[in-house]
Amino acid sequence: MHDFEKKGCQTRIIHAGHRPDPATGAVSTPIYQSSTFAFKSADHGAASFRGDPDGGFIYTRLGNPTIMALEESLAILEKGCGAMACATGMAAVNLVYYALLSQGDHVVCTESLYGPSRMVLETEYPRFGIAATFVDSADAHNVAAAMTPATKLVYLETPANPTLKLADLTAIAAIAHRHGALVCVDNTFASPYLQNPLELGADLVLHSMTKFINGHSDVVAGMVVVKDRDLHKRLLKVHRNLGGTMDPHQAWLVQRGIKTLGLRMDRAQDNCLKLAHFLEKHPKIAWVRYPFLASHPQYDLARRQMRGGGAVMSFGVKGGLAAGKKLMDNLDLCTLAVSLGGIETLIEHPASMTHAGIPEADRRAAAITDDLVRIAVGCEDYADLEADLARVLATI
Ligand SMILES: *Cc1c(COP(=O)(O)O)cnc(C)c1O
Numbered sequence: 001m002h003d004f005e006k007k008g009c010q011t012r013i014i015h016a017g018h019r020p021d022p023a024t025g026a027v028s029t030p031i032y033q034s035s036t037f038a039f040k041s042a043d044h045g046a047a048s049f050r051g052d053p054d055g056g057f058i059y060t061r062l063g064n065p066t067i068m069a070l071e072e073s074l075a076i077l078e079k080g081c082g083a084m085a086c087a088t089g090m091a092a093v094n095l096v097y098y099a100l101l102s103q104g105d106h107v108v109c110t111e112s113l114y115g116p117s118r119m120v121l122e123t124e125y126p127r128f129g130i131a132a133t134f135v136d137s138a139d140a141h142n143v144a145a146a147m148t149p150a151t152k153l154v155y156l157e158t159p160a161n162p163t164l165k166l167a168d169l170t171a172i173a174a175i176a177h178r179h180g181a182l183v184c185v186d187n188t189f190a191s192p193y194l195q196n197p198l199e200l201g202a203d204l205v206l207h208s209m210t211k212f213i214n215g216h217s218d219v220v221a222g223m224v225v226v227k228d229r230d231l232h233k234r235l236l237k238v239h240r241n242l243g244g245t246m247d248p249h250q251a252w253l254v255q256r257g258i259k260t261l262g263l264r265m266d267r268a269q270d271n272c273l274k275l276a277h278f279l280e281k282h283p284k285i286a287w288v289r290y291p292f293l294a295s296h297p298q299y300d301l302a303r304r305q306m307r308g309g310g311a312v313m314s315f316g317v318k319g320g321l322a323a324g325k326k327l328m329d330n331l332d333l334c335t336l337a338v339s340l341g342g343i344e345t346l347i348e349h350p351a352s353m354t355h356a357g358i359p360e361a362d363r364r365a366a367a368i369t370d371d372l373v374r375i376a377v378g379c380e381d382y383a384d385l386e387a388d389l390a391r392v393l394a395t396i
Contacts, residue, residue: 004016009193010263012077016076016077017069017072017073017076017255029065030252034248036060037056037058037059039056060248062240066248066251067251069251070254070258073258074213074223077193078187078192078198078225080205080226081232082229083223083225084223084226084236086221086239086244086245087221087247088222088244089114089188089209089210089211089221089222090116090208090222091244092206092222092223092224092244093120096224096235097121098242099235100184101130101153102130103130105130105153106133106148106150106152108143108147108176108181109135109155109156111134111137111366112160112162112366114354119358136367137160140167140171143172143176147176147181151181154175154181155183156172156202157188157189158185158189159291159310162314162354162374163314163372164289164290164314166305169201169202169305170200173200174201177201182231183204184204184205185204185205186206187205188206189212189340191207191211191212191261191265191310192261194306194308195306198227202227203231204231205225206225207222207223208221209222209258210339211340211341212311212340213254213258213341214258215342217343219250221250264343265308267379268378268379269292271311271379272375273293275386276292284317284319284323284393288313289314290314291306291309291310292308292309311376312340312375314350315372315373317371321352321371324349325349326392332388332391334346334385336348340374340376344380345375345376345380345385346376347374347376351369351372
């Protein structure tokens, strides 16, 4: 791991966790599609179960060479000490909640969390005596005010979905740690290419690798990366027994996708920033929210905390929901679909789609207004994207 600390981010993305296969020299990590692994002897089996250095793989839910390579890659990219690959992003979210929260515990969260990440805290975890408070984490004082002696976890998204509000990770980590709580950041929107929460004070970082990391809208996958060995041990035990682990073929697909993360993100966020400038000046657009626009209320924090604004933005079309719907229904190039971080541009309406499960009053309180349109910009030619939006906006 040490070698990588001096290398640039693109180099780390391409090489971390990727090495020629020791058995065959294959340059692409082979898909070890096997559920179980033969021991050389009873002693070797015993050493494997003890986790000795001369032990080997046992059973794919407990560890697998293809999956391990991807875990190593993410641990290096997020500057953590270990990582756990999960079947989906939600398996990663639930691994963190389940491993770290016990009866009587309390968690403080960003109010506009990814829909299901909030929903499970409202509908499932209360059955186990776990309480959650949702705050606007764009103001660190709101997090401080929500902390109680029972708070064990502060769970953040920055940039948040779909409001693009940021959370000041350094300030909030200091607050959480003063109260003895851990900090977990869902870093899906920024990706490790643009933001490294563990360096800013977080204890855990997680990803839906379905999005930018895989980048091709063809896999669902998640990952949790932890800052220290004790947390790794604590989560790994739960992860293996809970069973939301990854499949080797899935790991290989994500490895194939991640190699171009930097290239894709550079291109997509360049498109996104240009489109943000275009929309901001457009007479049919009411407002645009993107972290690297000077008009973003937390522009200074964005420049401090992120190496780029990412490739997701939200905006309101004048005329509210009806106008927004008309826009989405008449675009040719932008695909009307949820998800983000793919090579192609996707557009969606959170209030009726991804965030429809949140009660209307809570949705409004979280600034997910009915006119909000979310666009996840892809890697197409910029001129074609602008032309697609301009053509439809002219008819509204
Ligand atoms: C998509 C997403 C998730 C959930 O990931 P899945 O792979 O769909 O389970 C969690 N957090 C954020 C921010 C997401 O965008």
